[in-house]
Structure formats: structure tokens, C-alpha cells
Amino acid sequence: MRPDPGTGSAVVTVVAGGNPPTPAEIARLPANPVIVAADAGLNHALAAGLTVAVAVGDMDSVATEALSAAERAGTRIEHHPMDKDRTDLELALELATRLADRVIVIGGGGGRLDHLIGNLVVLASPTWAGVAIEAWQDGARALVVRGQRTLEVEPGATVSLFALGGPARVTTTGLIWPLDNEVLEPLTSRGVSNRATTSCPTVSVTEGVILAVMP
Incomplete structure (x- = not known):
């Protein structure tokens, strides 16, 4: 990663x-x-x-x-x-x-x-x-995630995750609705409007690519 x-x-x-x-x-x-x-x-x-x-x-x-x-x-x-x-x-x-x-x-x-x-x-x-x-x-930030990235946000910040180009296998830490080696499908809204529970949550992608948007 x-x-x-x-x-x-x-x-x-x-x-x-x-x-x-x-x-x-x-x-x-x-x-x-x-x-x-x-x-x-x-x-x-x-x-x-x-x-x-x-x-x-x-x-x-x-x-x-x-x-x-x-x-x-x-x-x-x-x-x-x-x-x-x-x-x-x-x-x-x-x-x-x-x-x-x-x-x-x-x-x-x-x-x-x-x-x-x-x-x-x-x-x-x-x-x-x-x-x-x-x-x-x-005023928003969008990060391309391949491998692991740390999101520089504070607790309570909104984080939305979008799979691009195909399904993505994702694990997150520090989000109120975690993903644990789960597949996030493109063209769905499942990853929209998650929320950080800690400062600097992480997103790890082992397959595919994610766009992490922090409005």
C-alpha cells in the first residue's frame, strides 16, 4: 500500500x-x-x-x-x-x-x-x-485513495467515500460507520455522509480506487 x-x-x-x-x-x-x-x-x-x-x-x-x-x-x-x-x-x-x-x-x-x-x-x-x-x-477537499491515506479532519467532520472505475475493497478507522474489508460499489450512495469520530481517521484500499470527499 x-x-x-x-x-x-x-x-x-x-x-x-x-x-x-x-x-x-x-x-x-x-x-x-x-x-x-x-x-x-x-x-x-x-x-x-x-x-x-x-x-x-x-x-x-x-x-x-x-x-x-x-x-x-x-x-x-x-x-x-x-x-x-x-x-x-x-x-x-x-x-x-x-x-x-x-x-x-x-x-x-x-x-x-x-x-x-x-x-x-x-x-x-x-x-x-x-x-x-x-x-x-x-472549501472542500477530495483525496484519491489507493493504499492507505490519513484524512486530516477533526471529530464530527463529514467524510464521503466514492468508488471510481469499479468496486473498491475498503477498510476505515475513526468513522462512525466503519468499513471492514468491505466492497464499496460504484454508482451507489452507501459511502455518502459518513462522520469522523476521531481526528485523522484512515481509509485503506486494497482493491480499486476511492475518492474521499470532505466538504
Whole structure:
């Protein structure tokens, strides 16, 4: 099972489009974060005062002033055609997961429902199964769980577990309705609105993949 990333792990932050990240989310980022911006995420990153290492996407939603400022600052621009098979976030994740063993996606909530669903589903792609990925969106956190992960929540916090791509065999600790080596099926609501009974409950997955959402 993949352990939680240690304090020495490389971390890359992907700033997505949609709603901009909140000041609280920016403040929680690791010190001197390595930033990859996905298309309109470049607007959000520069507005938050972040230094962007790479901007990737078709750039159709990037303000002209933001693109010029990024180029002047030395940001690498990876420009893709508008007619493509992958979203800008997927392109950014492909880059970020080559650079780090932990990726934090901020922004990306709000806006179009299809974009929101696509952004969450792509997080669990087997392409980056070796990387610990989480998303912070609209005040909520979503963690992809393969192996074991600790959830940084306090007692009483809501935790929802969703199996993605097929059934998942799950064991939990510190939740009011535990799972003990049980199969959580996709396309059901069984894992919705569980609750933490202790700080830092754990979720262990021995088969499949889980998205743990903490609103």
C-alpha cells in the first residue's frame, strides 16, 4: 500500500480554471510552491501573487495581460491546440505527476457542471496511480485513495467515500460507520455522509480506487 507522502516529498500545485482558489487555500500551500497553471488557472495564480513555473493548455481562457506577464516572468508556456482529446487540467496533471510524488489541485470548482465532474474523475486516472493527488475546491477537499491515506479532519467532520472505475475493497478507522474489508460499489450512495469520530481517521484500499470527499 502507498503510504502518505512524507515531509520530504516533492509537491506540485496545479491551479485550475473555474472558480479561483480562496485566500485560505493559498495560505495552506507548502512554502515556495512549484506551480503549474492549467489554462485560466494562470489568471488565478497571478492574481494570487503566485509564481508560475509552467502554464499548459490551449490558452483560450487566459487574459492577454496575464499571458504577457507570465512570459516576462520566465514562465514556460506549453501551448496546445483547442481541438484536443484531453482537458487542460489533464494536461497539467500529466506534467505535474512527472515532477512530484504529491500533487495538490486548487481552483476548478464552480462554473460548468461537466467541467467539475470531469476534473474530479480525472484525478483518479490509473495513469498517475503512483502519485498522491488531492483537490481543494470551493472549501472542500477530495483525496484519491489507493493504499492507505490519513484524512486530516477533526471529530464530527463529514467524510464521503466514492468508488471510481469499479468496486473498491475498503477498510476505515475513526468513522462512525466503519468499513471492514468491505466492497464499496460504484454508482451507489452507501459511502455518502459518513462522520469522523476521531481526528485523522484512515481509509485503506486494497482493491480499486476511492475518492474521499470532505466538504
